[in-house]
Amino acid sequence: MSDSRNFRGTTDYWGPGAATRSSMVGIISTTFRSFGFEMLETPVIENEETLSGKYGPEGDMKRFRLVMKHKQAAGLRYDHTVPLARFMAMHWNKFPLPYRRFAIGPVFRNESPSAARLRQFTQCDFDTVGTRSPIVDAEIVAMNYEVLNKLGFSGAYTVMINDRRLLNAMVLHLGVADTGDGLAILRAWDKLEKVSLQQAFEQLVEELVIQHTAGVFPSPSDDQIQRLKRSTRSRLETTFLSATEKLLDMKEAPSSRLVDEMMAKFQDQKVHQALEDILTLLQYIDSMGVPSNCYQFNPLMARGLDYYTGPIFETYVKVGGVGSITGGGRFDNLIQQMGGPNMPASGSSFGLERLQEVMRQLGIGIKSTSRPDVLVAIFDISNTTLVQQTFSVASDLRLTGLKVEVYTGDTRGLGKQFQVANSKKIPFVVVVGPDELRNNEVTLKDMGTGHQVSVARRSLVEYLTAALQTTE
Amino acid sequence: MSDSRNFRGTTDYWGPGAATRSSMVGIISTTFRSFGFEMLETPVIENEETLSGKYGPEGDMKRFRLVMKHKQAAGLRYDHTVPLARFMAMHWNKFPLPYRRFAIGPVFRNESPSAARLRQFTQCDFDTVGTRSPIVDAEIVAMNYEVLNKLGFSGAYTVMINDRRLLNAMVLHLGVADTGDGLAILRAWDKLEKVSLQQAFEQLVEELVIQHTAGVFPSPSDDQIQRLKRSTRSRLETTFLSATEKLLDMKEAPSSRLVDEMMAKFQDQKVHQALEDILTLLQYIDSMGVPSNCYQFNPLMARGLDYYTGPIFETYVKVGGVGSITGGGRFDNLIQQMGGPNMPASGSSFGLERLQEVMRQLGIGIKSTSRPDVLVAIFDISNTTLVQQTFSVASDLRLTGLKVEVYTGDTRGLGKQFQVANSKKIPFVVVVGPDELRNNEVTLKDMGTGHQVSVARRSLVEYLTAALQTTE
Numbered sequence: 001m002s003d004s005r006n007f008r009g010t011t012d013y014w015g016p017g018a019a020t021r022s023s024m025v026g027i028i029s030t031t032f033r034s035f036g037f038e039m040l041e042t043p044v045i046e047n048e049e050t051l052s053g054k055y056g057p058e059g060d061m062k063r064f065r066l067v068m069k070h071k072q073a074a075g076l077r078y079d080h081t082v083p084l085a086r087f088m089a090m091h092w093n094k095f096p097l098p099y100r101r102f103a104i105g106p107v108f109r110n111e112s113p114s115a116a117r118l119r120q121f122t123q124c125d126f127d128t129v130g131t132r133s134p135i136v137d138a139e140i141v142a143m144n145y146e147v148l149n150k151l152g153f154s155g156a157y158t159v160m161i162n163d164r165r166l167l168n169a170m171v172l173h174l175g176v177a178d179t180g181d182g183l184a185i186l187r188a189w190d191k192l193e194k195v196s197l198q199q200a201f202e203q204l205v206e207e208l209v210i211q212h213t214a215g216v217f218p219s220p221s222d223d224q225i226q227r228l229k230r231s232t233r234s235r236l237e238t239t240f241l242s243a244t245e246k247l248l249d250m251k252e253a254p255s256s257r258l259v260d261e262m263m264a265k266f267q268d269q270k271v272h273q274a275l276e277d278i279l280t281l282l283q284y285i286d287s288m289g290v291p292s293n294c295y296q297f298n299p300l301m302a303r304g305l306d307y308y309t310g311p312i313f314e315t316y317v318k319v320g321g322v323g324s325i326t327g328g329g330r331f332d333n334l335i336q337q338m339g340g341p342n343m344p345a346s347g348s349s350f351g352l353e354r355l356q357e358v359m360r361q362l363g364i365g366i367k368s369t370s371r372p373d374v375l376v377a378i379f380d381i382s383n384t385t386l387v388q389q390t391f392s393v394a395s396d397l398r399l400t401g402l403k404v405e406v407y408t409g410d411t412r413g414l415g416k417q418f419q420v421a422n423s424k425k426i427p428f429v430v431v432v433g434p435d436e437l438r439n440n441e442v443t444l445k446d447m448g449t450g451h452q453v454s455v456a457r458r459s460l461v462e463y464l465t466a467a468l469q470t471t472e
Numbered sequence: 473m474s475d476s477r478n479f480r481g482t483t484d485y486w487g488p489g490a491a492t493r494s495s496m497v498g499i500i501s502t503t504f505r506s507f508g509f510e511m512l513e514t515p516v517i518e519n520e521e522t523l524s525g526k527y528g529p530e531g532d533m534k535r536f537r538l539v540m541k542h543k544q545a546a547g548l549r550y551d552h553t554v555p556l557a558r559f560m561a562m563h564w565n566k567f568p569l570p571y572r573r574f575a576i577g578p579v580f581r582n583e584s585p586s587a588a589r590l591r592q593f594t595q596c597d598f599d600t601v602g603t604r605s606p607i608v609d610a611e612i613v614a615m616n617y618e619v620l621n622k623l624g625f626s627g628a629y630t631v632m633i634n635d636r637r638l639l640n641a642m643v644l645h646l647g648v649a650d651t652g653d654g655l656a657i658l659r660a661w662d663k664l665e666k667v668s669l670q671q672a673f674e675q676l677v678e679e680l681v682i683q684h685t686a687g688v689f690p691s692p693s694d695d696q697i698q699r700l701k702r703s704t705r706s707r708l709e710t711t712f713l714s715a716t717e718k719l720l721d722m723k724e725a726p727s728s729r730l731v732d733e734m735m736a737k738f739q740d741q742k743v744h745q746a747l748e749d750i751l752t753l754l755q756y757i758d759s760m761g762v763p764s765n766c767y768q769f770n771p772l773m774a775r776g777l778d779y780y781t782g783p784i785f786e787t788y789v790k791v792g793g794v795g796s797i798t799g800g801g802r803f804d805n806l807i808q809q810m811g812g813p814n815m816p817a818s819g820s821s822f823g824l825e826r827l828q829e830v831m832r833q834l835g836i837g838i839k840s841t842s843r844p845d846v847l848v849a850i851f852d853i854s855n856t857t858l859v860q861q862t863f864s865v866a867s868d869l870r871l872t873g874l875k876v877e878v879y880t881g882d883t884r885g886l887g888k889q890f891q892v893a894n895s896k897k898i899p900f901v902v903v904v905g906p907d908e909l910r911n912n913e914v915t916l917k918d919m920g921t922g923h924q925v926s927v928a929r930r931s932l933v934e935y936l937t938a939a940l941q942t943t944e
Contacts, residue, residue, distance in 0.1 A: 014512045043592045066537065108516070405507065406507075410603050
């Protein structure tokens with residue numbers, strides 16, 4: 001009958017689901033504020049020149065663009081980080097640094113509509129701009145822990161920690177000078193949560209061979225390809241493969257012992273420098289009281305290959321293939337890239353829908369309800385005095401912060417009104433009839449027990465508040 | 473230096489401005505909830521078929537469309553009402569009626585970028601679906617009053633009330649059978665807040681002459697036009713002009729007396745029926761405790777000419793040309809029009825930015841701050857024990873709900889850290905140095921007075937909470 005539908009890849013949230021989301025956003029923003037972050041609202045629409053080229057080729061493909069005259073090309077924001085950088089480039093001299101902001105709102109990706117991926121989802125970001133202090137990076141882990149703790153997670157996740165400087169140093173140490181080769185190695189490492197080392201190795205060989213022939217032999221013979229494959233493979237066996245095997249061997253060690261082992265196994269000054277920084281970071285995280293089973297240094301985690309320059313973070317959950325529920329890191333060059341000053345920055349983001357999905361799978365409930373606390377019935381709509389008193393009772397109850405729905409259905413009769421209360425799961429109904437009015441009372445019906453009592457009008461608020469506490 | 477900028481017609485909100493918006497949204501949504509409304513989140517993107525043809529020609533021109541393959545044409549939502557109707561058409565049988573929902577979020581209009589009008593702004597809507605009860609319509613006025621009251625308005629606005637059924641009956645009474653003529657008259661009435669009756673009359677004559685010649689004389693002579701103008705003018709003098717003069721005469725009367733006077737002056741059964749309904753509505757509004765100086769029956773207010781079918785509302789503020797800050801009414805046909813069942817609905821919307829602007833002009837302040845309550849200084853970043861204790865103090869303070877920023881600037885020295893606290897208007901700084909650590913104390917500096925005290929570590933929370941209360 002109805003041909004109306006959502007835009008594919010978007011969702012409506014209502015009822016207890018919407019109430020839960022709202023509670024989650026409340027918990028998340030309160031935690032952000034408790035660490036001294038303030039709200040920044042940037043618009044959903046950004047100029048094309050702000051967005052273009054910031055997210056790599058995939059991002060440029062998946063961005064939503066608006067139909068506009070060319071000179072004002074614009075599109076929908078893809079994340080909150082690029083808008084933050086644009087904002088800082090415009091306003092960096094208008095407030096004291098470090099500037100700490102959070103942003104909670106929808107971002108947009110034009111995913112293939114066949115996939116289960118959402119095309120609009122909510123990111124909850126916090127970022128500190130204007131300081132290179134590793135305290136800020138450590139706080140990312142502490143805040144990830146704090147938020148997840150308050151949402152009801154007890155374990156079941158790991159905040160994975162790595163550093164782009166370590167990854168760069170490791171790639172150099174492997175003797176891969178070429179940037180493209182280096183990025184391919186990082187991508188191969190990042191895949192190891194999902195595929196075997198052997199698979200990752202074969203894919204890497206293939207990728208590098210294609211990459212190299214593209215530039216050198218415009219149309220290579222099978223023979224040429226085979227020869228290149230053999231040499232690439234033998235080169236990678238002594239570099240990538242042996243290093244990765246060492247890393248995988250150590251991976252389950254506690255974070256700071258893993259740093260020590262890497263120090264011992266990779267004798268390289270740059271690698272050691274980067275590892276020293278990681279050690280400092282790990283010490284701060286520990287000092288902030290984050291339990292050691294909640295985070296893990298993971299030298300194979302590479303994360304998005306775009307704008308990160310220092311420590312990187314990802315919270316990984318091992319249920320239902322959701323993967324990461326937070327991601328972030330240091331991005332010291334992005335603001336300058338947007339036309340702003342040379343200004344360091346570091347932050348992280350929670351994916352609200354992914355968090356919801358993991359909480360659903362883990363059975364972590366947030367107690368939130370969208371139902372009113374009480375329904376105020378209409379005894380006789382044609383009796384003006386009665387109606388006035390009924391509205392007045394509703395108004396008194398609201399003053400105490402209760403959620404009060406006055407019955408507004410078309411049909412009359414108390415029976416029907418009790419039914420509505422039941423179907424809406426409203427726990428109490430108040431009735432003001434002529435008898436009640438005469439005695440300065442109301443009738444209060446407990447929909448759970450079916451029990452009815454007369455309560456003096458002036459005691460109603462107190463009585464109902466107490467009754468609600470025992471019901472909940 | 474920087475070429476980064478906002479998309480024209482959009483704004484960034486930060487600092488106290490963002491904090492105020494956040495407080496306003498909190499007040500508004502709490503009030504909506506206190507009347508039994510629950511949150512509904514619909515997506516920013518809707519299918520083109522949902523949006524097209526719902527907002528009249530202006531709306532179709534000003535809607536933002538996305539670059540997409542034709543078969544999945546989509547655009548940005550223009551309001552929250554059409555998405556609600558789309559949602560109801562999809563889900564009406566999944567929850568008990570009446571369904572009461574609120575929605576707070578951005579809507580988008582492609583206004584001319586030269587104008588000061590925003591192209592993204594925030595609407596706060598509440599609507600009741602599934603009942604024709606006039607209680608629901610009366611609640612719109614009560615909730616407008618309640619929200620404005622809580623935001624700090626004391627008068628300075630009028631909720632204007634009218635009814636499309638009265639407008640329809642009046643147009644019929646004037647003997648204007650043609651729909652186009654009727655709509656032109658409603659538009660002329662709606663203009664009377666801004667132009668004189670004479671101007672409105674002349675514009676109406678012009679409009680009707682153009683409208684009539686268009687159909688009858690493809691290329692009329694000057695003579696024909698003059699003749700038509702004379703006959704239209706004389707017809708409108710005895711109908712539109714005389715009726716409007718009567719209405720303007722009475723307009724300042726108290727609402728219910730105005731109804732009585734209209735009863736006496738317009739002897740028409742349909743007009744009287746509509747006026748009876750308005751009388752009931754006015755009685756309910758009065759019963760709900762809304763002071764009579766906050767609302768006004770205004771038979772000349774016509775509001776958007778699109779989907780309204782019954783009572784209509786607009787909150788008018790007489791400052792700085794902002795005009796209306798709320799608008800709404802009954803729209804009993806829209807859900808069916810979207811492919812849903814025949815289902816009545818009524819609701820209203822606050823424009824957040826307009827509210828902000830009026831509050832700014834009227835000097836109505838909402839006390840909200842984005843600054844942290846306390847800065848925890850770093851005495852010596854190289855002393856691990858000290859750093860650990862410092863973080864631990866910050867964490868203890870956060871547990872009590874305080875907003876606590878740990879100093880994360882690049883430079884060291886307490887003097888610099890006090891400066892940061894000052895520039896960020898943070899009222900207190902806590903220092904944990906080696907002496908403090910030894911004595912199990914902290915030093916607390918009041919940045920307002922410059923006064924420093926030593927406080928036992930275990931008394932800090934209590935001491936600081938009390939100090940913050942006297943400072944604020």
